[in-house]
Amino acid sequence: MRFNEFNLTEKGPVAPKKAGRSRGEAMEEVIVSAVNKTMPAGDTFGIDPKAGKNVAKFLVQKGIKGKGEVLGADQLDVTPIWSKYWDGNVPSSTKTPKTDFIIGGAKISLKTGGAAQLMSGGKNESVATFYAAMDKTKGNMQSKLVKKLTNMFEDLAPASVASGQLAKVIKDKSDEVVNKANQAHKELMGELVNIFAENTKFRDAFAFEAMSGQVKFGGGLGTCTHFLVTDFDGKKNSLHPVTNKTYVRSIAEQMKVSVRFKTTSVKTKAEGKTGAYRYWSVVGLIIDKMHQDAKELSQNESLNEGTIADFFKGVWEKLKAAFASLINYLSKSIKNLFDFFDVEPEVEFNNVVQV
Numbered sequence: 001m002r003f004n005e006f007n008l009t010e011k012g013p014v015a016p017k018k019a020g021r022s023r024g025e026a027m028e029e030v031i032v033s034a035v036n037k038t039m040p041a042g043d044t045f046g047i048d049p050k051a052g053k054n055v056a057k058f059l060v061q062k063g064i065k066g067k068g069e070v071l072g073a074d075q076l077d078v079t080p081i082w083s084k085y086w087d088g089n090v091p092s093s094t095k096t097p098k099t100d101f102i103i104g105g106a107k108i109s110l111k112t113g114g115a116a117q118l119m120s121g122g123k124n125e126s127v128a129t130f131y132a133a134m135d136k137t138k139g140n141m142q143s144k145l146v147k148k149l150t151n152m153f154e155d156l157a158p159a160s161v162a163s164g165q166l167a168k169v170i171k172d173k174s175d176e177v178v179n180k181a182n183q184a185h186k187e188l189m190g191e192l193v194n195i196f197a198e199n200t201k202f203r204d205a206f207a208f209e210a211m212s213g214q215v216k217f218g219g220g221l222g223t224c225t226h227f228l229v230t231d232f233d234g235k236k237n238s239l240h241p242v243t244n245k246t247y248v249r250s251i252a253e254q255m256k257v258s259v260r261f262k263t264t265s266v267k268t269k270a271e272g273k274t275g276a277y278r279y280w281s282v283v284g285l286i287i288d289k290m291h292q293d294a295k296e297l298s299q300n301e302s303l304n305e306g307t308i309a310d311f312f313k314g315v316w317e318k319l320k321a322a323f324a325s326l327i328n329y330l331s332k333s334i335k336n337l338f339d340f341f342d343v344e345p346e347v348e349f350n351n352v353v354q355v
Contacts, residue, residue, distance in 0.1 A: 023047070027112045027232060028070050028101050031055045035068035035103055047232055054234030059103060062239050064226070066104025071097055071221070079218040085128040094125055097222030098213035109211065109224035112232060118255060118285040119210035122262075123156040126283035132215040133205035141202060145195070152188040156281035157181035157261070166263050166279050181261070181281055188283075189259040196257065204245070207252035210285055212242045251287060258284040 023045040033040040034052030059065075075095040083090045099107040121129060130153055134146065162169045162178060169175050170182055196203035209215055217223040227240045227247070240247040259281065266276040 023232070024110065024112050027051070027230075028110055031110075031234075032068035032070050032101050032103075035059070051232060051234035055228075055230055055237060058230075058234075058237040059106075059228075059239070064103050064106045064108075064239070066106075068101060068103045070101045071099050071107075076217060076220070076222040078216050078222075081132075081218075082128050082216045085124045085131075094121075095222075097217060097224075098211070099222055099224045102221075105225075107221065107223065107225045108228050109226070111227065111229045116287045118207065118251070118287060120262075120282055120284045121210075122280050122282055123153070123158050126156060126281075127153045128216070129206060129209050129283075132209045133202055135215075136205040136208075137199075137201045141195075141199060149188075149191065149195070152184055152191060155180060155184035156188070156259075156283070157184075157279065159278060159280040161266060162263075162277050162279055164275060164277065166261055166277055178279070185259040185261070185281065189257055192257045192259070192283075196252075196255075200249070200252075204249050204252045207255060207285065208242070208248050211248065211251070214242070254287055255285045256288070258282075258286060260284070 026040070026043060026045045026047055029040045029042065030044055030047050030049060030052035032052075034049065034056040040049065040052070074097060075092050076097050078090055078095060086094075098109050100110040101108055119125075119129065130149065134141070157177065157180075160177060162175055166178065169178050173179055196206075211224075211227065213223045223242075225242055227242065228237070229240075230237045242248070261279050262282045263277045263279045266274045266278055268274060
């Protein structure tokens, strides 16, 4: 999935990769290097080392200290509970830990940039996440609905090969397996949107597992203990323990569900591209904006008097600016003044949460 010139990853939108590295991964290196007081290795995608120092200073203020180590590129074994959905043969592509780097005893998942993808899992990964959320919310969903969802997840397409570009195959309706999976995508996405809206406990449990990897990695090295949200300047930071249910809920409330195909062209050493395409179903959870402003007050975290004062000072400055803008508008002409007091507002509902 592309947003302008950026690829959407768990670390947020990133520039096109150079030598297999993303800007989000470079940010991990910059932060850990600042923590260890060393120079970052490899391409930093233009990220200023000061950004790492800013984040490192912020983490110290939050009590996160110690030696840093980047973990994101490693592959870790998943739990037997998780591996059973692959009959024990879990592919390396699904063994990427939720922990991106470690500082002292803190296992941190980094979300950098504006948007973030909490999950982009194929059929097996999605089914495993579904059951993990179900186990956390037993008795909170009707058995008929559980069976319906189970069947829908089972109808997702495993890795298969189509004879041509998938968009054309879907349009022609020439492949029964593709047709069935495509219909399953539409039905499952609609069902999940409805269930997440109606059953917030299941929604939060689904989001929590996608974010933390608690069941997947069993609380081990791959399971993160903190979510760190920052920008590429390291100036806008927030840190949230995975135990902070209020924060997880606030993210779950905003996440958008996508159920779609992912494809890649099939190549051979002898012929190169064959014209065929490998495809598989993917369930994605996307957040438009990870940074939060006013919601910082609802994070179940201790707020000192300075923090509260800073918050209300910011609110007051915004109100003053808005009021000044209004006065400027009204003072420009009598017509503006009449228009202002005579307007009949139209109300629209926007289901895209901006925070």
